[in-house]
Amino acid sequence: MERKAETDVEKIWQQQPLETPRLSVDVIRTKAQRFDEKVQWWRNVGAAAVIVALIAEVVQVWLGRDVIERAGDLLTIAALLYIAYEYHKYSQSAPDRLGRTSCVDFYRAQLVYEQNLAGQSIRYLLPFVPGVTLSLLHGVIGEGLTTVHRTGVAVVGIALFLGVAWLNARATQKLQREIDAINGV
Amino acid sequence: MGDRARAQEQERRYLDAAATFGPALERLARAYERDADKRADLLQDIHVALWRSLGRFDGRCSLRTWVYRVAHNTATSKALRPRTNAPTLVAIDESLDSLADRAAGEQHLDRTRAIERLHDLIGRLRPLDRQVMLLYLEQLDAASIAEVTGLSTANVSTRVHRIKQILIRQFHEGSSDGTKS
Numbered sequence: 246m247e248r249k250a251e252t253d254v255e256k257i258w259q260q261q262p263l264e265t266p267r268l269s270v271d272v273i274r275t276k277a278q279r280f281d282e283k284v285q286w287w288r289n290v291g292a293a294a295v296i297v298a299l300i301a302e303v304v305q306v307w308l309g310r311d312v313i314e315r316a317g318d319l320l321t322i323a324a325l326l327y328i329a330y331e332y333h334k335y336s337q338s339a340p341d342r343l344g345r346t347s348c349v350d351f352y353r354a355q356l357v358y359e360q361n362l363a364g365q366s367i368r369y370l371l372p373f374v375p376g377v378t379l380s381l382l383h384g385v386i387g388e389g390l391t392t393v394h395r396t397g398v399a400v401v402g403i404a405l406f407l408g409v410a411w412l413n414a415r416a417t418q419k420l421q422r423e424i425d426a427i428n429g430v
Numbered sequence: 431m432g433d434r435a436r437a438q439e440q441e442r443r444y445l446d447a448a449a450t451f452g453p454a455l456e457r458l459a460r461a462y463e464r465d466a467d468k469r470a471d472l473l474q475d476i477h478v479a480l481w482r483s484l485g486r487f488d489g490r491c492s493l494r495t496w497v498y499r500v501a502h503n504t505a506t507s508k509a510l511r512p513r514t515n516a517p518t519l520v521a522i523d524e525s526l527d528s529l530a531d532r533a534a535g536e537q538h539l540d541r542t543r544a545i546e547r548l549h550d551l552i553g554r555l556r557p558l559d560r561q562v563m564l565l566y567l568e569q570l571d572a573a574s575i576a577e578v579t580g581l582s583t584a585n586v587s588t589r590v591h592r593i594k595q596i597l598i599r600q601f602h603e604g605s606s607d608g609t610k611s
Contacts, residue, residue: 254548254597258567261545263456265470268477270445276474277481341486343479343503344496347580348561351503430558430585 295329353427360420363413436485443484443493448477451497454568455480461552461564462505472508479504491577498570498578502561544601551600562589 302322309315343351448455459473480500487496548567552560558579565575572590576583 254544254601255567255569257541257544257601258457258548259453259569260541261457261460263453264466265456265473267452268448268474270441270448273444273474273477273481274441276478280478280482340479340482342483343500344483344487344491346499346503348499348502348506348578349558349580351499352506352557355507427558430581 292329295325298325349427349430353424356420356424356427360417360424363416363420440481440485443487444481447480447484447493447497451494451501455497455501457568458501458505458564461549461560462508464549464553472505475508476501476504494570495574495577498565498568502564502578506557506561547600551596559589562586563593566590566593 299322302318302325306315306318306322309318346354455476456473459469459476463469463472480497483496483500487493552563555563558581561579562575562581565578570578572583572586575581575586575590579586581589
């Protein structure tokens with residue numbers, strides 16, 4: 246009896262009417278080629294940008310006289326090489342990864358990637374820095390503002406920073422719970 | 431093997447996969463995306479991903495395992511991105527009981543409503559449970575589901591057992607007068 250119920254449901258599932266006309270192989274091939282071309286174009290643009298920046302920094306190190314300035318340029322070169330390495334690693338995601346990776350591993354990798362994005366609070370906080378800093382400075386040095394006003398501006402600024410940080414921390418924790426659940430299966 | 435021969439082989443594999451698994455891929459896309467336009471986009475994305483991946487298919491797993499992995503992984507990355515109005519997803523052993531109970535009270539369940547209810551049920555599941563349920567509905571055995579998902583066979587068996595219980599409560603008890611199918 247139970248087995249009949251299961252097969253009935255399976256039958257209903259597999260006999261649902263199909264609505265999408267069959268995709269032409271030419272359309273799929275063309276879209277796949279366009280996708281590959283786009284990926285390659287962005288790789289080339291990224292590589293060109295890094296090379297130009299590296300050349301500019303090397304020239305500055307070569308011509309610079311001040312030790313601190315040259316040390317700063319060298320550190321920038323190191324940072325550029327690191328970013329280039331990370332970018333290269335990210336862009337090497339092969340098309341066969343989707344077929345080689347099990348669903349559990351793929352989903353875990355997705356969550357870790359999202360968690361890394363959410364965890365980098367500084368990426369989201371930085372855009373607020375100029376505006377909030379200016380507001381605070383204006384609040385502090387502005388004439389005609391009472392202490393209450395100045396305190397209010399400072400509190401709003403700090404609350405904004407803490408609020409964004411809290412939201413990011415919450416998102417990170419939620420993703421971590423999901424990752425833990427996957428690791429536990 | 432030259433580029434031309436490789437491209438021909440890739441196309442042959444794709445045509446083979448699309449002919450064999452095309453309907454299953456459409457059902458899969460429907461289970462991940464309810465909106466018709468987005469569903470069509472998702473299905474196309476799955477086919478493009480399949481085409482690209484098959485250029486490097488080396489036969490270390492079966493074509494079926496490969497196709498389902500590509501499809502589920504593509505769907506997971508495209509369709510399960512966080513949405514502000516998305517319903518809370520649940521695990522198969524959590525609050526699906528309440529969903530099943532609602533259906534069990536109904537005596538008449540025609541085919542269209544049964545499919546809608548099935549999609550409702552699947553749409554509320556967390557990714558891994560959703561994948562197991564969809565593969566089960568495509569009649570893969572526990573070992574094959576384990577190979578696609580990366581879960582252990584024992585884990586898959588437990589989930590499948592739970593899925594069967596829910597399906598029986600949802601569809602069999604609710605249509606015991608023979609109106610189903």
